[in-house]
Amino acid sequence: MSPQGETKIPAKRQLVTKPSRTADKVFFGLTSVAANFSIVLILLILGFLLYQAWPAFQSQGFSFFSGETWDSSATPQIFQIGPMLWGSVLVALLGMVIALPLAISLAYFIEFMAAKKIAAVATTLVDLLAAIPSIVIGLWGFAVFGPVAQHWASLLHDYLGWIPYVFYHEGANYGGSPFIAGLVVSVMIVPIITSVTREIFSQMDRDVVNASIALGAGRAATFRKVILPTASGGIVGGALLGLGRALGETIAIFFVLNLVFHINFFQVINGEGGTVASMIVSKFGEADASERSALMASGIVLFVLTLLISALSSYIVKKAQPWRTN
Amino acid sequence: MVETLLTESNAASHLEARGVHVWFGQRQVLQDVNLVFPSNQVTALIGPSGCGKSTFIRTLNRMHELIPGAGFAGQILLDGKDIYEDGTDAVDVRLRVGMVFQKPNPFPTMSIRENVLAGLRLTGKKNPNMDELVETSLRRASIWNEVKDRLNDPALSLSGGQQQRLCIARSLAMDPAVLLMDEPCSALDPGSTRRVEETIEELADQMTIVIVTHNMQQAQRVSHQTAFFLSEDGNPGGVVEFGTTEQVFNQPVDPRTNDYVNGHFG
Amino acid sequence: MTATQVQTSTMKPTNPWAKRNKARTRDVVIASLLPGILAVVFFFVGTALGATIDPAVLLIIGFLPAQLLAAFLVGRKYYGRHGREDALLIVVTIFLSTFVMVLLLSVLWSVISAGALALRPSFILQNSHYISGTTSLEYGGAGHAILGTVMAVAITTILTVPLGFGIAVYLTETGGKARGVIRTLIQAMSGLPSVVSGLFIYSILVLQGWQPSGFTGSLALLPLMLPTVSRVSEEALRLVPVDLRNGALALGSPTWQAFAKVVFPAARSGLLTAVLLGVARIVGETAPLVLTTTYNNDTNLNPFNGPMAMLPTFIFGYIRNMYDTSIQRGWGGCLVIMILVGVLFVGARVANRKKK
Numbered sequence: 001m002s003p004q005g006e007t008k009i010p011a012k013r014q015l016v017t018k019p020s021r022t023a024d025k026v027f028f029g030l031t032s033v034a035a036n037f038s039i040v041l042i043l044l045i046l047g048f049l050l051y052q053a054w055p056a057f058q059s060q061g062f063s064f065f066s067g068e069t070w071d072s073s074a075t076p077q078i079f080q081i082g083p084m085l086w087g088s089v090l091v092a093l094l095g096m097v098i099a100l101p102l103a104i105s106l107a108y109f110i111e112f113m114a115a116k117k118i119a120a121v122a123t124t125l126v127d128l129l130a131a132i133p134s135i136v137i138g139l140w141g142f143a144v145f146g147p148v149a150q151h152w153a154s155l156l157h158d159y160l161g162w163i164p165y166v167f168y169h170e171g172a173n174y175g176g177s178p179f180i181a182g183l184v185v186s187v188m189i190v191p192i193i194t195s196v197t198r199e200i201f202s203q204m205d206r207d208v209v210n211a212s213i214a215l216g217a218g219r220a221a222t223f224r225k226v227i228l229p230t231a232s233g234g235i236v237g238g239a240l241l242g243l244g245r246a247l248g249e250t251i252a253i254f255f256v257l258n259l260v261f262h263i264n265f266f267q268v269i270n271g272e273g274g275t276v277a278s279m280i281v282s283k284f285g286e287a288d289a290s291e292r293s294a295l296m297a298s299g300i301v302l303f304v305l306t307l308l309i310s311a312l313s314s315y316i317v318k319k320a321q322p323w324r325t326n
Numbered sequence: 327m328v329e330t331l332l333t334e335s336n337a338a339s340h341l342e343a344r345g346v347h348v349w350f351g352q353r354q355v356l357q358d359v360n361l362v363f364p365s366n367q368v369t370a371l372i373g374p375s376g377c378g379k380s381t382f383i384r385t386l387n388r389m390h391e392l393i394p395g396a397g398f399a400g401q402i403l404l405d406g407k408d409i410y411e412d413g414t415d416a417v418d419v420r421l422r423v424g425m426v427f428q429k430p431n432p433f434p435t436m437s438i439r440e441n442v443l444a445g446l447r448l449t450g451k452k453n454p455n456m457d458e459l460v461e462t463s464l465r466r467a468s469i470w471n472e473v474k475d476r477l478n479d480p481a482l483s484l485s486g487g488q489q490q491r492l493c494i495a496r497s498l499a500m501d502p503a504v505l506l507m508d509e510p511c512s513a514l515d516p517g518s519t520r521r522v523e524e525t526i527e528e529l530a531d532q533m534t535i536v537i538v539t540h541n542m543q544q545a546q547r548v549s550h551q552t553a554f555f556l557s558e559d560g561n562p563g564g565v566v567e568f569g570t571t572e573q574v575f576n577q578p579v580d581p582r583t584n585d586y587v588n589g590h591f592g
Numbered sequence: 593m594t595a596t597q598v599q600t601s602t603m604k605p606t607n608p609w610a611k612r613n614k615a616r617t618r619d620v621v622i623a624s625l626l627p628g629i630l631a632v633v634f635f636f637v638g639t640a641l642g643a644t645i646d647p648a649v650l651l652i653i654g655f656l657p658a659q660l661l662a663a664f665l666v667g668r669k670y671y672g673r674h675g676r677e678d679a680l681l682i683v684v685t686i687f688l689s690t691f692v693m694v695l696l697l698s699v700l701w702s703v704i705s706a707g708a709l710a711l712r713p714s715f716i717l718q719n720s721h722y723i724s725g726t727t728s729l730e731y732g733g734a735g736h737a738i739l740g741t742v743m744a745v746a747i748t749t750i751l752t753v754p755l756g757f758g759i760a761v762y763l764t765e766t767g768g769k770a771r772g773v774i775r776t777l778i779q780a781m782s783g784l785p786s787v788v789s790g791l792f793i794y795s796i797l798v799l800q801g802w803q804p805s806g807f808t809g810s811l812a813l814l815p816l817m818l819p820t821v822s823r824v825s826e827e828a829l830r831l832v833p834v835d836l837r838n839g840a841l842a843l844g845s846p847t848w849q850a851f852a853k854v855v856f857p858a859a860r861s862g863l864l865t866a867v868l869l870g871v872a873r874i875v876g877e878t879a880p881l882v883l884t885t886t887y888n889n890d891t892n893l894n895p896f897n898g899p900m901a902m903l904p905t906f907i908f909g910y911i912r913n914m915y916d917t918s919i920q921r922g923w924g925g926c927l928v929i930m931i932l933v934g935v936l937f938v939g940a941r942v943a944n945r946k947k948k
Binding site for chain 1: 674680692695702706757768777780784785796815851869875879907908
């Protein structure tokens with residue numbers, strides 16, 4: 001009743017939903033215990049691994065990250081994960097480079113080209129394939145796909161071997177190379193990236209897409225100028241999700257990649273490599289206390305790496321699609 | 327006839343808002359609302375969309391605070407006692423101040439009968455005479471004749487208008503002293519609207535009713551007094567005019583009220 | 593009535609807007625089929641004449657350029673400038689999509705065809721007592737590992753589901769203050785490499801003197817299952833309209849009753865989906881089990897004591913043997929896991945569909 005602006009505004013009280021009854025207090029308490037458990041769990045993981053890894057970090061110093069030797073029988077023992085660290089990055093990047101165009105094509109095909117029924121079947125299939133355990137992919141990569149990929153590698157060598165360094169290869173055996181590991185990893189992450197990308201495509205405003213086509217822009221121009229720019233943030237987020245998965249991938253790579261402690265920068269079809277995760281599994285069984293500490297240290301490095309990727313991806317997704325979080 | 331069926335009966339209550347200011351986060355949406363809702367009276371809150379009347383009605387039973395970032399200042403007196411006082415339980419307030427929402431929201435997993443009794447089940451209250459309570463509540467909401475033969479059907483099998491009256495019956499089963507209705511007829515057809523209005527008239531004998539409505543005729547038909555809310559140029563909303571319905575509609579003091587009730591804007 | 597019918601049946605739809613252009617249809621069909629046919633003919637004729645033609649090379653440097661050229665020409669002829677771009681986009685999309693679907697289907701097909709050779713009643717029912725890597729497939733099986741997986745996954749599920757639901761309820765129902773932090777952490781946990789989870793349980797339990805058992809394996813699976821369960825159930829709870837919660841609260845219901853009697857029943861199928869997807873996530877998880885459990889050829893019904901085999905470690909062990917028969921057993925194990933995953937997945941789909 002009083003005109004606005006003249007009344008003195010009293011102090012604002014922030015209202016929150018507070019439990020009042022005992023039963024509600026218990027209910028709220030239990031849920032926040034569960035929520036806090038996730039904090040505790042992450043802290044425990046970081047804390048215990050760090051505690052166990054400390055001796056290794058201390059004895060190895062910075063060369064733990066950069067050196068190329070892993071020898072538990074030497075005195076003093078030498079544990080350096082340089083080649084593995086680089087190998088993880090190389091294999092994950094190769095996997096990404098192969099998977100990204102495939103995943104975007106597949107998502108575009110499902111969302112914008114295929115008939116409804118085919119799209120539905122393909123969507124189900126992609127979601128199911130995203131759930132294939134890595135040991136199954138590992139066995140497939142080792143027993144079925146390996147020989148095929150080795151043949152492809154030999155073709156690359158035959159036809160593109162004139163390119164220096166990258167397609168260099170020695171010996172007759174094309175197995176165990178980063179190229180094959182990258183392919184196997186890409187098969188693992190294609191379904192993940194596809195399903196994220198497809199979801200983003202499906203959430204896009206169809207009117208915008210149709211309007212662009214109605215203006216006579218054509219499919220290709222619409223894809224380049226409307227679809228990709230709108231979806232790019234989400235696609236990058238999905239790609240980083242796949243990259244995180246690729247970095248942590250263990251068993252599938254264990255079966256298809258040779259473990260060699262020598263940094264192999266870009267000789268992708270040469271059978272030298274190894275990743276942090278696959279190294280942990282292959283060394284863990286016979287490790288003594290100090291080697292185990294070094295493996296814990298490798299684990300924590302890997303974890304921190306994936307944490308960074310995940311933080312980056314959620315930042316990008318939040319920037320690109322504010323409606324996905326609230 | 328009704329009161330005897332209930333174990334504890336609330337008489338209609340006197341409700342009063344004093345100097346109410348409301349915020350969402352940093353944004354103030356209501357400024358200095360002072361209104362009195364005497365017992366057994368129907369008060370209509372009218373005004374254009376976005377003027378804060380729905381927000382205001384939610385402060386009357388402390389539903390406002392469920393929204394994250396909700397801020398509040400002032401007093402809501404229920405029979406002289408501030409419901410925002412420290413130590414007052416929002417759950418107790420809502421037991422006495424019932425609410426019917428804009429969109430019918432029967433519980434989808436329950437039958438018609440279970441929906442009527444939902445309040446008892448949810449609050450752990452006992453009533454020895456469940457069947458009679460179901461019948462009385464449905465009768466008071468003028469829906470008994472339509473559903474008496476299918477009380478165990480799912481609530482979602484009802485039409486929209488019936489669902490809304492079921493939601494009214496659900497509130498009535500808790501025998502509230504005050505009933506808040508937030509545009510209860512906006513999703514209903516004219517026939518159902520008429521039935522709900524009749525229900526409101528009958529209920530006024532037993533409780534205090536506050537109703538938000540966009541429909542001028544409805545406000546004139548059902549209410550004793552009317553408050554006109556307005557928010558201008560992005561300022562917080564407030565009450566421009568408050569008086570008997572007769573006065574607000576026929577001799578408005580403020581020209582803006584005159585424009586609104588005669589359909590010149592909003 | 594009859595008259596109208598007769599009339600409708602004689603009426604022909606006229607689509608004045610449709611460009612009926614027989615020449616265009618013909619050219620599009622030719623452009624779509626000809627390069628493929630030529631490639632196949634070239635391959636067989638060439639092979640018959642004694643040349644060695646590599647299908648992969650033919651595909652990349654023969655068929656694909658020919659197909660692109662054909663599409664380009666037809667697109668340009670009938671649709672002008674944007675037609676040729678569109679044609680290239682369509683060819684590339686279909687080519688890459690086909691390639692990736694072939695790869696993915698090859699995984700499924702390999703598991704089914706190779707696994708079927710190992711799968712027989714004894715494979716499901718027997719354990720691997722006295723079985724070595726070269727023993728014939730007629731003897732022994734993965735029964736003990738299946739039991740182990742079922743028990744370990746059941747324990748993980750019993751521990752994880754209340755936690756996951758609790759987190760989801762915290763995020764959606766209680767308006768808790770730490771929601772942003774919790775969401776971020778759950779996101780971070782979903783990126784936890786499985787081998788690190790194994791290292792964690794090893795360092796916190798095994799190094800402190802616990803013997804590796806089925807239970808330590810279960811615990812190592814927990815951090816991997818938790819993010820899936822809490823994320824999917826949060827989504828399920830969020831699908832329950834706010835109106836329903838408000839309806840319950842406006843009746844004077846305490847929050848926990850509103851959750852238990854209104855929100856939970858409405859979200860039940862979505863929550864079931866969350867559990868099923870969570871189980872599917874961990875049922876084939878191998879790396880953490882390799883670190884935290886020890887393999888056993890015999891059946892162990894006590895997950896809290898002694899070595900216990902599980903399907904992933906069963907497969908892992910036999911593949912590492914590298915004998916043909918042991919790899920066969922690995923395929924058999926993979927098929928069992930894929931059947932489990934498939935069943936869980938279909939279950940989740942059905943549960944999700946019922947809701948809509």
